[in-house]
Amino acid sequence: MADYDVVIVGGSAAGITCGITARRHYKDKSILLIRGEEQVLIPCGIPYIFGTVGAPEKNLIGDGVLKKHNIELSIDEVSDIDRENKVLKLVRGDDVSYDKLVLATGSQPVQLPLPGSDMDGTFSIKKSVPYLERMLAKMADISHLVIIGGGFIGVEFADECKKCWDLDVTVIEMLPYPLQTAFDDEFCSEAHTLLESRGINVLTGAKVEALQGGNAHVEAVKLDDGRELKADAVIQSVGMKANSTLAEKCGLDTGPTGAVQVDRAMRTVDRDIFACGDCAEKVSFFTGEPSPLRLASIASTEARVVGANLFGITRAYPGAIGVYSTIIGDTAFATAGLTEDTAAEAGYCAVAGRSASVNRHPGMMPGGAEMSLKLIFEKQTRTIVGGQIMGAKSGGELINTVSACIQQSMTADQIATFQTGTHPALTASPVAYQLVNAAEDAIGKMGPC
Amino acid sequence: MADYDVVIVGGSAAGITCGITARRHYKDKSILLIRGEEQVLIPCGIPYIFGTVGAPEKNLIGDGVLKKHNIELSIDEVSDIDRENKVLKLVRGDDVSYDKLVLATGSQPVQLPLPGSDMDGTFSIKKSVPYLERMLAKMADISHLVIIGGGFIGVEFADECKKCWDLDVTVIEMLPYPLQTAFDDEFCSEAHTLLESRGINVLTGAKVEALQGGNAHVEAVKLDDGRELKADAVIQSVGMKANSTLAEKCGLDTGPTGAVQVDRAMRTVDRDIFACGDCAEKVSFFTGEPSPLRLASIASTEARVVGANLFGITRAYPGAIGVYSTIIGDTAFATAGLTEDTAAEAGYCAVAGRSASVNRHPGMMPGGAEMSLKLIFEKQTRTIVGGQIMGAKSGGELINTVSACIQQSMTADQIATFQTGTHPALTASPVAYQLVNAAEDAIGKMGPC
Numbered sequence: 001m002a003d004y005d006v007v008i009v010g011g012s013a014a015g016i017t018c019g020i021t022a023r024r025h026y027k028d029k030s031i032l033l034i035r036g037e038e039q040v041l042i043p044c045g046i047p048y049i050f051g052t053v054g055a056p057e058k059n060l061i062g063d064g065v066l067k068k069h070n071i072e073l074s075i076d077e078v079s080d081i082d083r084e085n086k087v088l089k090l091v092r093g094d095d096v097s098y099d100k101l102v103l104a105t106g107s108q109p110v111q112l113p114l115p116g117s118d119m120d121g122t123f124s125i126k127k128s129v130p131y132l133e134r135m136l137a138k139m140a141d142i143s144h145l146v147i148i149g150g151g152f153i154g155v156e157f158a159d160e161c162k163k164c165w166d167l168d169v170t171v172i173e174m175l176p177y178p179l180q181t182a183f184d185d186e187f188c189s190e191a192h193t194l195l196e197s198r199g200i201n202v203l204t205g206a207k208v209e210a211l212q213g214g215n216a217h218v219e220a221v222k223l224d225d226g227r228e229l230k231a232d233a234v235i236q237s238v239g240m241k242a243n244s245t246l247a248e249k250c251g252l253d254t255g256p257t258g259a260v261q262v263d264r265a266m267r268t269v270d271r272d273i274f275a276c277g278d279c280a281e282k283v284s285f286f287t288g289e290p291s292p293l294r295l296a297s298i299a300s301t302e303a304r305v306v307g308a309n310l311f312g313i314t315r316a317y318p319g320a321i322g323v324y325s326t327i328i329g330d331t332a333f334a335t336a337g338l339t340e341d342t343a344a345e346a347g348y349c350a351v352a353g354r355s356a357s358v359n360r361h362p363g364m365m366p367g368g369a370e371m372s373l374k375l376i377f378e379k380q381t382r383t384i385v386g387g388q389i390m391g392a393k394s395g396g397e398l399i400n401t402v403s404a405c406i407q408q409s410m411t412a413d414q415i416a417t418f419q420t421g422t423h424p425a426l427t428a429s430p431v432a433y434q435l436v437n438a439a440e441d442a443i444g445k446m447g448p449c
Numbered sequence: 450m451a452d453y454d455v456v457i458v459g460g461s462a463a464g465i466t467c468g469i470t471a472r473r474h475y476k477d478k479s480i481l482l483i484r485g486e487e488q489v490l491i492p493c494g495i496p497y498i499f500g501t502v503g504a505p506e507k508n509l510i511g512d513g514v515l516k517k518h519n520i521e522l523s524i525d526e527v528s529d530i531d532r533e534n535k536v537l538k539l540v541r542g543d544d545v546s547y548d549k550l551v552l553a554t555g556s557q558p559v560q561l562p563l564p565g566s567d568m569d570g571t572f573s574i575k576k577s578v579p580y581l582e583r584m585l586a587k588m589a590d591i592s593h594l595v596i597i598g599g600g601f602i603g604v605e606f607a608d609e610c611k612k613c614w615d616l617d618v619t620v621i622e623m624l625p626y627p628l629q630t631a632f633d634d635e636f637c638s639e640a641h642t643l644l645e646s647r648g649i650n651v652l653t654g655a656k657v658e659a660l661q662g663g664n665a666h667v668e669a670v671k672l673d674d675g676r677e678l679k680a681d682a683v684i685q686s687v688g689m690k691a692n693s694t695l696a697e698k699c700g701l702d703t704g705p706t707g708a709v710q711v712d713r714a715m716r717t718v719d720r721d722i723f724a725c726g727d728c729a730e731k732v733s734f735f736t737g738e739p740s741p742l743r744l745a746s747i748a749s750t751e752a753r754v755v756g757a758n759l760f761g762i763t764r765a766y767p768g769a770i771g772v773y774s775t776i777i778g779d780t781a782f783a784t785a786g787l788t789e790d791t792a793a794e795a796g797y798c799a800v801a802g803r804s805a806s807v808n809r810h811p812g813m814m815p816g817g818a819e820m821s822l823k824l825i826f827e828k829q830t831r832t833i834v835g836g837q838i839m840g841a842k843s844g845g846e847l848i849n850t851v852s853a854c855i856q857q858s859m860t861a862d863q864i865a866t867f868q869t870g871t872h873p874a875l876t877a878s879p880v881a882y883q884l885v886n887a888a889e890d891a892i893g894k895m896g897p898c
Contacts, residue, residue: 017880024893042810045873052814052874059811061880285868297871300879304866304889315866323870332875361491362508365501367842393816396875397846400884403868404853417753417764419734419852421772422746424494425501426781426845430749431466431510435849440753444473 003097004032006310007088008071009078009246010104011035012043012127014277014299016065018102021307023069029311032072032096034088039129043296046125047153049132050139051160056129081250083270100272100310103247103260104303107240107278107294112148116211117236121218124236125153135235142232144168146221148208149237150178152326155191157235158200159328170201170229172221177204181342182324182335184352184374187388194328203229240294242279255281256290264316266306274310276302285319285406286338286385287346293322323403325389325396330369334399337386337406340376349379353412353442359392361422361429371395373434375402375415377442382411387438394427401435412446415439452546453481455759456537457520458527458695459553460484461492461576463726463748465514467551470756472518478760481521481545483537488578492745495574496602498581499588500609505578530699532719549721549759552696552709553752556689556727556743561597565660566685570667573685574602584684591681593617595670597657598686599627601775604640606684607649608777619650619678621670626653630791631773631784633801633823636837643777652678689743691728704730705739713765715755723758725751734768734855735787735834736795742771772852774838774845779818783848786835786855789825798828802861802891808841810871810878820844822883824851824864826891831860836887843876850884861895864888 006022006029008015019033045059053059066073074096080089081101088096109124111117121142123135139145145161147154150173162169171178177188178195195202206223211234213219221229242259252268252275253261259281266274277299282291298320305315325334343350353375360368371391378385387402389395405415416439422430455471455478457464468482494508502508515522523545529538530550537545558573560566570591572584588594594610596603599622611618620627626637627644644651655672660683662668670678691708701717701724702710708730715723726748731740747769754764774783792799802824809817820840827834836851838844854864865888871879 013879020880021889024889042873042878044871044878045811045814048814048873053811058813065880295870297869297879297882300882300885301866301868304885308862308865315862317866321868323868325870325872325875327872327874332872334870334872334875336870362494362502364507365494365497393875394843394846396870396872397843397850399870400867400876401846401850401853403870404850404857404859407863407868408853408857408859410853410857413757413764414856416757417750417766418849419750419770419772419856420746421744421774421783421785421845421848421852422493423774423776423781423783423845424491424497425776426774426783426842427849429491429493430462430746431469431514433746433749436749436753440470440473 001087001095001097005029005099006031006102007096007098008033008102008104010106010277011037011040012104012106012277013296014104014303016061017300017303018104018276018307019066019071020069021304022310023071025308026311032074033066034074034076034078036075036077037128038075041127041129043127046127046132047156047160050136050157051164055136056132078246081246083250086272100274102306103273103275103279104277105243105246105279107242109236110239110241112208112236112238114208114211116213116218119211119213119216119218121233122211123233138233139165142167144230144232145235146229146231147171147235147237149173150202150204151181151237152179152324154237155179155195155328156326157237158195159198162198162200170203171195172206172208173202173204174207175204178202179333182339183333183388184339184341187333187390190390191328191333194331198329240278244279247275257281257292264318265309265313266302266317274306276306283319285321288319291320293320295322295324297323321403321406323399325399327393331391332389332393332395334389334395335387336399336403338376339386339388343376343385348385350385351377351379351442351445353377353438353440353445355434355437355441357428357432357434359394359428361424365424371428371434373438375438375442377412377446379446382413382446383409384412384415398435412439412443416443450536450544450546454478454548455480455551456545456547457482457551457553459555459726460486460489461553461555461726462745463553463752465510466749466752467553467725467756468515468520469518470753471759472520474757475760481523482515483523483525483527485526486577487524490576490578492576495576495581496605496609499585499606500613504585505581527695530695532699535721549723551755552722552724552728553726554692554695554728556691558685559688559690561657561685561687563657563660565662565667568660568662568665568667570682571660572682587682588614591616593679593681594684595678595680596620596684596686598622599651599653600630600686601628601773603686604628604644604777605775606686607644608647611647611649619652620644621655621657622651622653623656624653627651628782631788632782632837633788633790636782636839639839640777640782643780647778688741689727693728696724706730706741713767714758714762715751715766723755725755732768734770737768740769742769744771744773746772770852770855772848774848776842780840781838781842781844783838783844784836785848785852787825788835788837792825792834797834799834800826800828800891800894802826802887802889802894804883804886804890806877806881806883808843808877810873810881814873820877820883822887824887824891826861826895828895831862831895832858833861833864847884861888861892865892
């Protein structure tokens with residue numbers, strides 16, 4: 001039986017980042033990573049396989065990064081964890097013993113219990129190269145694509161498929177707007193308009209009742225208001241659920257969302273077993289309540305906590321802020337923390353500040369694009385709890401400055417005197433810089449401190 | 450005599466931002482802005498007039514922003530300040546009284562005491578539309594341009610002039626590399642190589658002894674090692690000095706760099722007179738020692754402190770971090786805080802962490818460019834004191850996340866578990882995200898905490 005100091009189960013963003021971090025912090029420990037897949041997909045890149053990137057093989061994380069950090073790799077599956085003896089049973093290979101075990105087993109797509117959802121032509125978004133290859137091949141054969149779910153992934157699939165295939169594409173969303181869980185109405189409605197301007201049908205406030213077809217092949221999507229939409233293929237994109245079977249089987253606790261329960265050090269109830277990424281239960285940075293967020297960026301952050309903590313706790317994870325971005329055409333959308341709506345739902349007295357400006361100065365400098373920023377503050381403490389950006393692609397980095405402000409619980413007054421760097425060819429002018437001006441705008445509404 | 454609650458002297462970045470901020474915080478106060486220039490240039494855009502932007506008239510800050518914020522404008526010059534009666538004497542107009550006065554009188558180019566520097570064809574970088582028009586017209590007539598000073602402005606002038614005119618361009622820098630005061634050697638040397646690859650001659654470790662010519666027109670630059678460089682025009686770009694004459698004349702203190710002395714609230718010794726921007730004395734955020742930094746972004750931050758503080762102190766300026774960026778060709782260079790060299794000079798035990806990655810994932814996504822980040826930490830406290838970026842243009846925003854980390858005195862361990870947002874079309878992958886990985890790299894060198 002092979003003995004390892006550290007065994008990581010799962011080889012996507014969480015597993016890889018945990019391995020790298022463990023190696024950085026523990027140079028002499030032996031590390032084994034076990035995963036089921038021959039090839040590992042870049043999870044956030046999956047929608048882009050269907051357009052810009054073109055093939056699953058072009059969207060892979062190579063194993064070079066494991067070799068470089070002296071992490072052994074086993075392509076296998078763990079069938080059982082013997083916690084008492086600290087031994088893993090594998091499906092194909094010999095048993096493996098561990099000193100510290102990390103569960104990074106990821107998640108799988110939520111499947112709506114729709115009649116007809118087992119028909120040919122129906123897909124969900126699985127992190128599997130062969131599955132995505134079949135799905136991609138299908139696109140060449142069809143003319144009507146329906147996507148159920150108007151969150152980030154659904155919207156990205158719609159935009160990429162419309163851009164690169166001669167397809168009629170429809171997105172169906174239950175809520176009033178696409179991207180509604182991440183943005184306030186004024187941003188979602190822009191996303192809605194933008195999608196439609198790119199030829200995508202967006203049905204909001206709409207609920208699917210059943211998938212219909214003949215000869216076991218999907219042909220239509222039936223809504224609960226009776227409408228029927230022609231569909232040669234249907235993609236369900238309605239969220240992810242944790243892969244926690246292995247953890248449950250060996251008696252580890254799961255939490256309110258069904259994921260593996262962990263403390264702030266990312267330990268399970270077994271002090272030698274950690275969990276991170278989509279399989280781990282999360283709480284909100286703001287409320288401490290269970291969080292449904294499943295993002296590769298969160299997985300990587302959690303993995304950095306686990307990797308450092310394996311043989312002595314030095315890091316704590318304060319809960320998920322939720323920082324993410326997407327793009328529709330050339331317009332970036334990015335969000336961090338609470339929206340005005342979710343802040344109000346969580347009981348905050350929220351005040352928003354806004355600022356918009358071209359991300360160049362003068363605005364005619366090459367690459368100039370409007371970038372609009374909204375910041376959300378808690379009125380009493382004047383502390384930032386969220387931010388949303390729409391426009392220029394550099395918003396993908398600006399949202400991380402907003403995230404820094406949130407993590408450090410900065411007040412509107414601190415952000416208003418934030419020391420920024422600006423340049424004609426790279427950012428808005430110092431006078432018009434969005435971050436400080438949105439804070440000033442909010443201060444105007446809150447009154448002086 | 451017209452009476453105003455607030456009078457601001459100076460109409461560039463500091464004056465305008467101060468006016469806007471004062472209006473935001475004091476809705477009912479009367480505000481007058483007095484400036485000498487008919488038209489106000491975007492200061493950081495000046496080098497781009499000579500290439501990408503094409504004319505001073507395309508690089509202006511319009512007066513609409515003043516009107517919008519109900520700020521009166523007077524094009525005039527202040528000849529004297531009667532502090533006892535709180536009255537300003539103007540060169541052309543009637544006296545004006547103030548309750549609170551803000552000096553935002555800016556700076557002027559340092560002129561080296563070089564023999565021959567009064568000849569025709571010699572320029573410095575003045576914030577004057579007519580002067581820059583004359584300078585621009587000159588470019589069409591010449592074949593050899595010599596720029597004295599390889600700082601940001603000198604490098605930007607060189608790159609723009611070379612790009613858009615058929616010129617032999619030479620930059621002369623005393624230090625071993627261009628941009629040396631803002632970057633460590635490995636970044637400066639890349640800038641040096643890049644400038645040369647773009648056809649610009651860069652002479653480093655070189656000192657100008659005299660300008661030579663005939664018929665009162667410059668023809669050559671003579672170095673102290675005897676070399677002579679052909680020059681039809683010479684631009685001096687060796688720093689700025691504060692316009693503090695008016696302040697000195699009315700008995701206000703000036704500081705070690707000759708600028709108007711202010712406290713952390715940006716007040717002069719006269720509690721009714723504030724100063725901000727290039728005319729105000731600055732200290733370093735890190736050492737508290739006098740800082741030579743003169744940046745529009747610093748001016749705007751200081752102006753936001755003044756604007757809020759006019760009728761009651763609510764904001765403090767903790768000293769200049771120094772966050773700035775530039776671009777050579779398509780490669781952005783950005784810096785915040787101390788370099789490894791300046792940290793060592795200031796007595797810090799500095800440890801650097803590095804990370805480089807493409808700003809897309811997978812890297813073949815459109816717009817992908819390598820972006821390299823270096824972070825500097827103080828070893829004992831593990832606190833960040835600086836950062837440098839080279840590569841993709843989104844570095845212009847990423848440097849502001851670094852600035853947030855510096856302002857909040859974040860430790861390497863906090864930055865390593867920073868909650869970032871990432872996206873295939875906008876940033877590096879969460880596994881490879883430069884900010885967290887540079888912090889981890891530094892932790893590897895400092896040891897666990």
